[in-house]
Amino acid sequence: MQEYIPFFQGENRSFTEKLAKYFEYSGLESKIDYDEANDVYILSVPADKEKEAKKHYQAFYFVERERIKKAENEKSSEISEEAKQEPSEKSSQDISEDMVISENELEEETESELVSHKAGQTPTDDEEDMTSEVETEDYKGLITGSGNYMFKSEKYQDYTGTFYIFLFLGIAGVIFVILNIARVLTILNGVFPNFIMGALFLFFIYEAITIWNKAKKLKWEIEEENQLTEKINQWLQKTVTKDFLASISNDNLSEELNYMKQTDTIRDMLLAEFGEQNHDYLDRLIEEYYNQVFDL
Incomplete structure (x- = not known):
């Protein structure tokens, strides 16, 4: 049985899951446990993969730090633009306060969450090369959320399956x-047990009806999403070629970081081409296309 050891701990669950997702993309297994006593989330890795985990964490640390810096710059730019456009509505003191709040929030995210049992220390001198590589990159994202998105057709199948289960259990x-009340069966004796069980099974039927209504509503949206998916896949086939991927790659970055940078670039292009869409939806389409065409 694989032995796991604690590697990282943080108060923010989403950040810990982001690190776990990065490890997954890097081919490293991990698991997350919640420590109620200390109110922290602990990410553990296989004992024999600790050195590999440190290596991937260092890359994660620098890229995430760069993302935070870029968010700071964008926020400052937005505030400056607002100050130019609406000088009478926002005083310089208000602007300064906004910037302090933004910086505090970002600092809290970087400093409090980039802390671990074994891998969250300040980077050492032998990691300077990696720092310079990542800090020169205009890198906009870190982890794709394709695993979080279900196509509407998949949701519809899930809803219908759940509907039949609840309906069958409720009716049965x-x-x-009724058979117990009629004394055909004597498993439930008394009014109270029959009342409780009857209410429970009626609730199952109610849930089945609720789920069926959701499925019917979703059914009308499936065709629209399928059409959009087909258009996006056609765009991907036409645009995302090996030469295109090579043009947006950086030989100094690892394969995992290059893949995530490519995904971010393609997603931004899709948003420009098709308008605002669910990012997880786009990430899933990109990942499936990439695996189908380039990972054969």
Whole structure:
């Protein structure tokens, strides 16, 4: 049985999951546990993969720090632009306060979350090369969320399957309660047990009806999403070629970081081409296309 050791701890669950997702892309298994006593999330890695985890964490640390810096710059730019456009509505003191709040929030995210049991220390001198590589990159994202998105057709199948399960259990349960009330069965004795079980099975039927209504509503949206998916896939086939990927790659970055940078670039192009869309939806389409065409 694989032995896991604690590697990272943080108060922010989403940040810990982001690190776990990065490890997953890097081919490193991990698991997250919640420590109620200390109110922290602990990410553990296989004991024999600790050195590999440190290496990937260092890359994660620098890229995430660069993302935070860029967010700071964008926020400052937005505030400056607002000050130019609406000087009478926003005083210089208000602008300064906004910048302090932004910097505090970002600092809290970087300093409090980039802390671990074993890998979150300040980078050492032998990591300077990696720092310079990542800090020169105009890198906009870190982790794609493709695993979080379900196509509407998949949701519809999930809803319908759940509907039939709840409906079957509800009807069967109501029949069971009726048979007990009629004394055909004597498994439930007394009014109270029959009342409780009857209410439970009626709730199952209610849930089945609710899920069915969701499925019907979703069914009308499936065709629209399928059409959009087809258009996006055609765009990907036409645009995302090996030469295109080579043009947006950096030989100084690892394969995992290059893949994530490529994904961010393609997603931005899709948003410009098709308008605002669910990012997880786009990430899934990009990942599936990439795996189908380039990972054969």
